[in-house]
Amino acid sequence: MIKAMSVPRLLATAITVVALSSPAASAAEPAPPQFADGFGLVVTSQPKWVDETRRTFVFSVSTNQVPTPTLLEGQEPGRHAIVVTLPDDYDRTAARYPVQYYLHGHPDRPDALWNQRVVEKATSGVPLITVQPNGSGRGWYSNWVNPGAAGPQNWETFHLEQVIPFVDANLRTIASKTGRAIVGHSMGGFGALHYAEHRPDLFSYVGSFSGGLDLRNSEVRAAVVATEVNPGSGSPTVGVDAIFGPPIWPFDGVWNAQSPAQHVGSLRGMGVALYTGNGGDLTVNPAQAVLENRARETALATAANLTAAGIPFHFSDYGDGSGWAPGCTGKHADEACVQADMNHFVGLITRPDA
Helix, strand or coil: CEECCCCCCHHHHHHHHHHCCCECCCCCCCCCCCCCCECCEEEEEEEEECCCCCCEEEEEEEECCCCCCCECCCCCCCCEEEEEECCCCHHHECCCECEEEEECCCCCCCCCHHHHHHHHHHHCCCCCEEEEECCCCCCCCCECCCCHHHCCCEHHHHHHHHHHHHHHHHCCECCCHHHEEEEEECHHHHHHHHHHHHCCCCCCEEEEECCCCCCCCHHHHHHHHHHHHCHHHCECCCCCCCCCCCCCCCCCHHHHHCCHHHCHHHHCCCEEEEEECCCCCCCCCHHHHHHHHHHHHHHHHHHHHHHHHCCCCEEEECCCCCCCCCCCCCCCCCHHHHHHHHHHHHHHHHCCCC
């Protein structure tokens, strides 16, 4: 494991607002908050608790920025699920809370049970709101350059210019850079750094769990193209140039311009954390092992560029996972590994001594 020089923990300062807030009366069985339309979003289903613990709820919205997302099984046309996990005491105080945005990977979805488990375990007893927006099976957290018949696929605009102010307007958040972090797994790790680099005014901390961070890497390009043409990534499929344009020189300017690994300069002053394994035993679950091994190469490239720029960062490079967490095997979609990543990241953004 490599840990660089300390970085500012701005969310930890924001947390103190919670301690200074006065308590409010709460119902025995609180209802989830109700949301009002705004910022280009129309609420298509109001929040509902996902289970009896009443910490996590799901609701859906429609948006003109991504009116017709490609769909995974069980998703509804034009409706974007957003999952929110509240602090344990949200209904018992008048406090405002910092928020972390957690971006899911491919071909995942925000309302997958494993994402709920990871978030709830990591944030139990922590005064922190977590928001998981829909990123589609192949959204890649980007404004697509050639969506064609799919219609507008402006995922970056949807999330940064609509979802964030919408959440701030409907929940008791600390609606500033000091009260906001972003992190993601796999495709979501790419999205987290991509968003933080484009809008450093929005986030005080950014993290990547096994993200595909280097769009100049030919293997990452092949992975993105595979998501575009693979029916398992969503229906209908799209062209190989839909998201970032043609993936080959000399037509690959968008790929190069949107690659997080090479554009770290705007992260200066922000907390940065990278997490990756090496795939572990490549003969066991080889597909997930290779994915993680390749993701690690993009994390190393990002780390090298952060170091060259003199930007402090944390890097958990945990190999086969045996020393990182019980049950972690260093593979790409290993829940035990991602849980340990999230536990550590939540500590970084909320505890000054983490």
